[in-house]
Every structure is written in structure tokens, then in C-alpha cells.
Amino acid sequence: MHAIRVASAALLGVTALTFTAPLAAASVADENNVTPFGFSVQPSTIVAGGQVSLLLNRDDGRCKGIATVSSGVFDTVTLRAGQSSARTAVDVDARAGAVYEVTFRCDGVSGHTGLTIGSGRSDNPTVVQVPAQRGVNAGVGGTVDGFDPKEIGLGTALVAGSIGVAWYLARRHDAADDS
Template sequence: MRAIRVASAALLGMTALTFTAPVAVVGDGHGDGHGDGNNNITSFGFSVQPSTIAAGGRVTLSVDGCGHDAKVSSGVFDTVTIPKGQPSATTMVDWDAKPGALYEVTFQCGSESGHTDLTIATGRPTNPTPVPIPPVQRGVRAGVGGSIAGFDIKEIGIGAVLIVGSVGVAWRMSRRRTADDS
């Protein structure tokens, strides 16, 4: 029994250590602001999503950890300012962007700057106007059965009394049998 307890405690400790260990940041060449092999290391993170877009499409420009207004510029869209405290902004790629071309996007945060690439896909979107997003519809409340959602305190109290009472009666009966046996 002692070995099982020791093994369980060791496993629990290793799991906790795994979740609390710091994560090493390694550049992967995707221009995520943490290095891409070109000494493109900044104290703030940045990205362009999607990284491949057709001319006339919309891209989301994101910054993380920038304590200033971030300025994002490229030859394929107008300069965009992401205000301090906001994580992202969107912009439209110029219609005259050359299909298959690779454009550099520069993120400026204070005195630091970093860059990543934006690829223009071949072909053009068929509908340059944004498509309205349908309203969010609420689904059924599946999976809340047995939880405390919509609980009745009286029913919970009665259930607790019944459980405690049945455990008490079982204990009392087991004690009485031992007294009768002796």
C-alpha cells in the first residue's frame, strides 16, 4: 500500500512540475516576433493572419506585449496604427497587389521593429464586399444535467440529510450487531 501512495504522490508532483515549468520560445521562421533566423528578435510578439491572402482580401495584424501604439506598414496596404492596449487591427490588401508576390510587413513598437512576410495568392476574391456574419443562435443547454445550474437549495438540503442519515443508520446498525455478538 505504501508503494502505491508514494508512486501516486510522485506522479502528481511530476505533473504539477510539468505544468509550471517555463516554456522555451524558439523561432520557427514564421515571423511570429520571437525570431526567424534573421536576427528578427523583439520583446513583443506580432503576426499577420492569414499569411497568404488574395488581392483585395482582409488581414488581421496582431501584436502582443507592446507597451506603445504599434505601427504596421507594408507596400501592399496603408500604414495601420494599433492603439496601445488593443491586440489587433484589420486592414484590406490593395487590389493591385501582384499575385504570387511576397511582401514584407513591418511592425514598429516604440524603438523596436520586426518584420514578417505576407504572400499574395493567385486569383481574386469573387465578392470584395464583406459578408455579414449571421447572428449567434443559442443551442440547447445540453450537459448541465446533474450540475448546480438551476439548483434548488431545498432539494440539495434534503438530499444531504438523506445521505447523512443513511450513513448514520448503517454505522449504528453495524455497531449494534457487534454488541449483540459479544
């Protein structure tokens, strides 16, 4: 009996570690993108051929020198000391639906962010249509008008049945220990 409890506890511990490993890996990946200066690309979704603003926060004095901004979707932009923004055009052959990495470098430190290419026309860059990503078909998420009595009854029956089975097995197990 003691071995079963130890094995169950060990299995529960391994399961908990398994579910926390992706979170730990994600936090390490985010730590690699921490910079002493702030940066952004505005807008973060643009059509091919559109213009984006590259913004660098120099207010706190943590990026004093020349900064460069590079990406596979536009030419490298150089921001002189004291300059905190620039505009650049996205390549007209950028693939709609793709996310391109934009890297900001200043004083030997670099950080990156994503730039999503939407579908639309470059002559009207304010109208951006982000293509569907073929994600899961999640349904309406409980926003249906009213309650469905059949589903509520079925859910109640499943919960009551599982509680009943657990109670029966626990009582049967206790009776076997008493004999």
C-alpha cells in the first residue's frame, strides 16, 4: 500500500514538472530579449509596400550612441545619437501572413520584435487585412443565447456519476481492507 502512494506522488510530481517546463523555457527566451532601452515598430501589422515607424526610447539615457534597426523585410536603418525615430518602407515582395523579426541594436545590446505582414493594398496602408491563421475551430465559447437543458442535464449526470463511482470504489476498497 505504501509503494502505491509513493508511486502516485512521484507520478504527480513528474507531471507537474512536465507542465511547468514550457513556462520556464518561455521565461528564459524572454530574458534574452530584455534591453536597457525601449523600442517598438508602429504599426506592428502592415501591408507589403507600406511604411512603418521605428521607435527607440532614448529618454532614460540608456541608448546614447548610434543605433541600427535591421530586418529581412526592409533595409537597415541607422539612428544617429539623439535621434529616436525613423520611417522606412516595407519591401513590396514581403509575404502576406509572415512575421518578420526586427532587431534593434544600440551600445552593444540588441533586442527584437515581430512585424506582421497583412494582406491588402499598399496604396491604402490603413486598411490591413490579417489573413486567417488556420487555427482551431473553437466554437462560440458559451456565448450562445440561453442554456441548453440537455447539455446541462448531461453534464450534471456525468459529474454525479463520477462522484458515485469514486464513492463506490472507495467503500469497496475499505471493505476489502477490513476482511
